[in-house]
Amino acid sequence: MSLIFAPDPAAGYIGLMSGTSLDGVDAALCSFKDGFHLLGHVYLPMPDNLRGQLLALQQPGYDEIHRAALVTHELTTLYAQAVKTLRETVGRRPQVTAIAAIGCHGQTIRHQPEGATAYTLQLNNPALLAELTGLAVGADFRNRDLAAGGEGAPLTPAFHAYLFRQPGVRRLILNLGGMANLSVLPPSEDEESVLGFDCGPGGVLLDAWAARHTGRAFDVDGRWGASGKCDAALLEALLHHPFLQRTPPKSCGREDFNLTWLEDLLARQPHAGELHARPQDVQSTLLALSANSVARAVRQFVPDPEMCELYACGGGTKNPALMQALRDLLPKVDTTASLGLAVDAVESAAFAWLAHRLVHGETGNLPEVTGARGARVLGALYPP
Secondary structure, eight states: OOOSOOOOTTOEEEEEEOOTTOSEEEEEEEEOTTSOEEEEEEEEEOOHHHHHHHHHTTSOOTTHHHHHHHHHHHHHHHHHHHHHHHHHHHOOOTTOSSEEEEEEOOEEEEEEOSSTTOEEEEEOOHHHHHHHHSSOEEEOOSHHHHHTTSOOOOOHHHHHHHHHOOTTOOEEEEEESSEEEEEEEOOTTSOOOOEEEEEEESSHHHHHHHHHHHSSSSOGGGHHHHTSOOOHHHHHHHTTOHHHHOOSSOOOOTTTSSHHHHHHHHHTSTTHHHHHHOHHHHHHHHHHHHHHHHHHHHHHHSSSGGGOEEEEESGGGGOHHHHHHHHHHSSOEEEGGGGTSOTTTHHHHHHHHHHHHHHTTOOOOOHHHHOOSSOOOOOEEEOO
């Protein structure tokens, strides 16, 4: 593969991530010379109006193409602001001679990875981002894997394996974003393949239900849900979702777990009126769904689950009730901070790594994770 440019080996890479939770944009500056180094991280909250527009685009609606184009421009401007803020925060670092490229995931608004017409759609304008920042931009990281027969997701297990895989220990890396996804990292001396897949909902239902009934974007520290009581019958019904019965490779999105599905299921419960009268009980049950879908996946698909060390990252780690629920169900639960990488920086760092791989013409997917026909170089590069 001929490169558009040959960056200095000491050049840094910026990763940008705005996930399914739509809470904001994370930006990480990373160096990959002599191993991985996180040199800086910033977070910009998602403006309420932009978040509302992105949520609206998750469902079919009027004049979608025009609305999506306007939202993409606004979102890309926010990405550029995150890059500017990061560079100002980090300042001049001797470890980095220059910024080689930005890796920008974009904002997923549709993910339909199955069948002959499989597609995934992330809103992003990398050409505009390159103009606004003066930097090369790597983008569109999912479609090549999808074209090769994969799910296009999850992509982070490859980065998790690069960074966290160690001899003598089986580690699980759990990203608790809007959706929950798991990377299973066998000991580095083993020939066993890395496994990775989406487990089900992370915070997407918790946030949506809390927003509807409390007016807040999320349940702060899980306190509202903790005031309720888990409904065992409802939890069992939730756990029968078809996605949760599938075997990996698999990935999910808001198409699978949303308030429409939840409301339909609630209406079929024999005591539906009682559940609607105490929405905090539903919130408590949704939290149990997130924790139990992870625990069931670990027990079903991970060899020797009792011997594994699980390290969580993502926004869900800031919900003490969710973390405690995981600790009640699984033996060894910690966060990636104990491995040296802050929980907020893991996903954005992963897209800095994918930009590094793209610039150097190296593959970025794991076929055993996504189901693709083989390893592929992911993304398209927009020059500075």
